[in-house]
Amino acid sequence: MAEKEVLMQIKDLSVTYETRLGPVSAVEGVSFDILKGEILGLVGESGCGKSTMGKALMRMIQPPGRISSGKLIFDGEDIMTYDENQMRDFRGRKISMIFQDPMTSLNPVQRVDEHLVEAIQVHEPKTKPSDALGRSNTLMERLGIQKQRMKNYPHQLSGGMRQRVMIGLGLVLNANLIVADEATTSLDVIVEAKLVDQLKEIRDEFGVTLLVITHNIALVAEISDRVAVMYAGHLVELGTVEKIFDNPLHPYTYGLLSSVPNIKLDEREELYKMGGEPPNLTHPPKGCRFHPRCPKAMPICETIEPQFQEVARGRFVKCWLYENHPDKTTKKIEVAA
Amino acid sequence: MSASLRRFIITRVLLTIPMVLILVTMIFFIMRILPGDPIRSQLGPRVSEEQANALRERLGLNRPLYVQYFDFLWDMVTLDFGTALTQGERPILDELGERMPATIELTIPAIAITAVIGIFSGAYAAKNRKKPVDYVIRLMSIVAYSIPVFFMGLIFQILFSVRLPVFPLAGRMDTLMMTTFESRTHFYVIDAILAQNWKALGSVLMHLVLPSVTLGLALSGVFVRLTRVNMIEMLQSDFITAGRARGLPERRLAYRHSLRNTFIPILTLLGLQFAILLAGAVLTETTFSWPGVGRYLVERIQLRDYTAVQATIAVFALFVAAVSLLMDILYAFIDPRIRY
Ligand SMILES: Nc1ncnc2c1ncn2[C@@H]1O[C@H](COP(=O)(O)OP(=O)(O)O)[C@@H](O)[C@H]1O
Ligand SMILES: [Mg+2]
Numbered sequence: 001m002a003e004k005e006v007l008m009q010i011k012d013l014s015v016t017y018e019t020r021l022g023p024v025s026a027v028e029g030v031s032f033d034i035l036k037g038e039i040l041g042l043v044g045e046s047g048c049g050k051s052t053m054g055k056a057l058m059r060m061i062q063p064p065g066r067i068s069s070g071k072l073i074f075d076g077e078d079i080m081t082y083d084e085n086q087m088r089d090f091r092g093r094k095i096s097m098i099f100q101d102p103m104t105s106l107n108p109v110q111r112v113d114e115h116l117v118e119a120i121q122v123h124e125p126k127t128k129p130s131d132a133l134g135r136s137n138t139l140m141e142r143l144g145i146q147k148q149r150m151k152n153y154p155h156q157l158s159g160g161m162r163q164r165v166m167i168g169l170g171l172v173l174n175a176n177l178i179v180a181d182e183a184t185t186s187l188d189v190i191v192e193a194k195l196v197d198q199l200k201e202i203r204d205e206f207g208v209t210l211l212v213i214t215h216n217i218a219l220v221a222e223i224s225d226r227v228a229v230m231y232a233g234h235l236v237e238l239g240t241v242e243k244i245f246d247n248p249l250h251p252y253t254y255g256l257l258s259s260v261p262n263i264k265l266d267e268r269e270e271l272y273k274m275g276g277e278p279p280n281l282t283h284p285p286k287g288c289r290f291h292p293r294c295p296k297a298m299p300i301c302e303t304i305e306p307q308f309q310e311v312a313r314g315r316f317v318k319c320w321l322y323e324n325h326p327d328k329t330t331k332k333i334e335v336a337a
Numbered sequence: 338m339s340a341s342l343r344r345f346i347i348t349r350v351l352l353t354i355p356m357v358l359i360l361v362t363m364i365f366f367i368m369r370i371l372p373g374d375p376i377r378s379q380l381g382p383r384v385s386e387e388q389a390n391a392l393r394e395r396l397g398l399n400r401p402l403y404v405q406y407f408d409f410l411w412d413m414v415t416l417d418f419g420t421a422l423t424q425g426e427r428p429i430l431d432e433l434g435e436r437m438p439a440t441i442e443l444t445i446p447a448i449a450i451t452a453v454i455g456i457f458s459g460a461y462a463a464k465n466r467k468k469p470v471d472y473v474i475r476l477m478s479i480v481a482y483s484i485p486v487f488f489m490g491l492i493f494q495i496l497f498s499v500r501l502p503v504f505p506l507a508g509r510m511d512t513l514m515m516t517t518f519e520s521r522t523h524f525y526v527i528d529a530i531l532a533q534n535w536k537a538l539g540s541v542l543m544h545l546v547l548p549s550v551t552l553g554l555a556l557s558g559v560f561v562r563l564t565r566v567n568m569i570e571m572l573q574s575d576f577i578t579a580g581r582a583r584g585l586p587e588r589r590l591a592y593r594h595s596l597r598n599t600f601i602p603i604l605t606l607l608g609l610q611f612a613i614l615l616a617g618a619v620l621t622e623t624t625f626s627w628p629g630v631g632r633y634l635v636e637r638i639q640l641r642d643y644t645a646v647q648a649t650i651a652v653f654a655l656f657v658a659a660v661s662l663l664m665d666i667l668y669a670f671i672d673p674r675i676r677y
Binding site: 058090092104106108109118119153169173 | 575576579582583584589594597598671674
């Protein structure tokens with residue numbers, strides 16, 4: 001893969017929700033880059049903090065949650081330093097988001113064209129309504145929504161069409177990054193497959209970057225260039241889709257892949273089912289958050305947290321198997337490039 | 338009008354008939370079970386048996402009960418309502434025709450006050466949830482909700498009419514002006530404008546302030562709470578989050594996107610509250626000596642004027658039914674998902 005420019009750098013991002021049972025560290029110390037024009041899949045079990053991460057990228061965490069630390073560097077600027085007005089301008093124009101439920105993510109009393117025209121006019125107040133409408137119609141036509149559908153209300157559209165409207169709303173202001181949080185989950189299989197194809201086309205045609213958040217590992221395999229694996233608020237592995245699927249490094253990734261029957265793993269390794277449950281994030285386990293469920297856990301895993309580090313070019317993993325430490329008896333496993 | 342909308346309206350109108358029928362039947366019998374009768378209320382306790390019988394005969398009260406009942410129903414069907422049994426025995430339609438405008442003139446500003454106060458402060462509280470202004474608005478809404486209407490009226494009278502003589506104490510206009518004021522429509526505001534009598538208009542408007550504010554405030558408490566709760570829920574809905582992710586300003590998200598969706602439950606309440614509004618109007622009219630239908634009803638209940646009470650209740654019921662029908666039709670305009 002050719003060297004790609006970095007679009008967004010996430011540095012040491014942590015998000016905490018204050019709840020009655022104590023603070024929930026839904027995202028903790030996460031660092032990674034999003035590359036220009038890529039489709040990055042973010043995968044993990046539900047409750048591991050994927051949506052929280054997606055919202056945090058746009059600083060959309062609502063109370064009782066807050067971003068407790070981290071830098072979000074977009075096009076060289078740390079958006080954590082932006083004020084509310086700058087953020088408002090940023091949202092929609094630089095990053096846009098598509099949500100899981102297309103039934104509820106459009107205003108039920110607003111027509112499709114009104115949604116698009118409103119988005120344009122809020123961000124570009126000088127645009128004439130007729131121009132905004134023309135632009136919206138052209139864009140939506142490219143996404144396969146005919147002109148007469150533009151006058152429809154959301155309830156008159158199918159789920160797939162609504163999701164395309166959401167995509168259109170992301171594209172109409174030429175956002176660089178579109179975060180799709182479980183955007184295909186609620187659609188039926190055929191519509192989902194179509195939408196996945198369309199997302200890829202959109203990336204090629206519009207040159208946007210996509211962060212596809214899903215719990216569906218098969219979808220990730222199909223759509224992503226690179227994959228980031230999350231577990232209990234931590235990013236545990238990151239790499240190209242081929243590398244991750246051919247040779248998963250983190251025991252959690254391995255477990256995740258073997259839970260999907262049609263993905264072939266290295267035959268020497270024994271298939272295993274992950275036991276146990278994801279941890280309660282009010283009291284996450286010490287050390288590596290995965291150690292209570294990990295078949296390869298070592299004593300050190302219970303006390304000290306491993307680093308998320310680059311073990312080969314473009315391969316990141318957060319696991320003691322690939323890191324040395326004086327308290328560790330075994331040597332780290334070297335990963336071939 | 339679409340065929341389905343027409344069918345909907347016809348069904349609703351037909352459903353109104355049994356509702357009104359049951360109501361007036363209940364009133365018919367309750368009035369007659371209550372101790373006292375219109376004969377005593379008209380002739381006093383010392384009347385001779387002969388005189389009483391003569392009046393009873395003239396009013397048709399000597400006929401068997403079922404005859405009176407069906408006679409009354411027939412009057413209803415022909416929308417005639419018959420004549421009152423007391424106070425000059427005038428046709429009830431004439432009496433209501435004079436008093437209904439007074440009540441409407443009071444309730445329209447009251448509803449406007451309720452809606453404006455209720456919806457705006459409810460929405461404002463929701464947008465500023467858990468900030469001091471939210472607690473203040475909520476506290477005031479509870480106060481408005483729990484104070485009896487007549488007590489609130491009394492306090493306003495003491496404060497703004499007796500202590501600080503800004504507004505008149507009671508009535509619809511200055512008594513002196515009344516003597517020369519010619520009323521054609523019985524809507525004094527309209528009459529004054531038609532006659533280009535600006536002094537009279539000023540007096541009418543000043544007389545309107547305290548009663549309509551009393552009634553409006555009393556009803557606004559529920560609206561504040563309802564608007565607030567619905568707005569809070571709406572502000573957390575997915576399409577608001579999606580709008581925020583598109584960079585729409587918070588004000589726009591609150592007052593355009595959320596509030597418009599909140600109007601649907603608010604309208605329902607407004608329709609339901611209409612009955613309560615009429616009840617409030619009865620109390621307000623009594624407190625402020627406002628010569629409307631509410632005060633008329635209270636007077637005639639005391640006089641045991643069977644026909645007048647029956648007719649007034651029937652008219653109230655028809656009004657409530659008409660308003661709730663209107664609300665249902667309005668939904669279709671606000672919410673594109675609803676089609677009849
Ligand atoms: N508004 C909230 N208040 C409290 N806890 C929350 C809130 N939203 C999410 N969480 C917690 O944060 C964790 C991650 O949630 P989420 O980001 O929705 O996960 P995912 O999208 O991967 O399913 C969960 O443990 C969840 O309980
Ligand atoms: Mg989620």
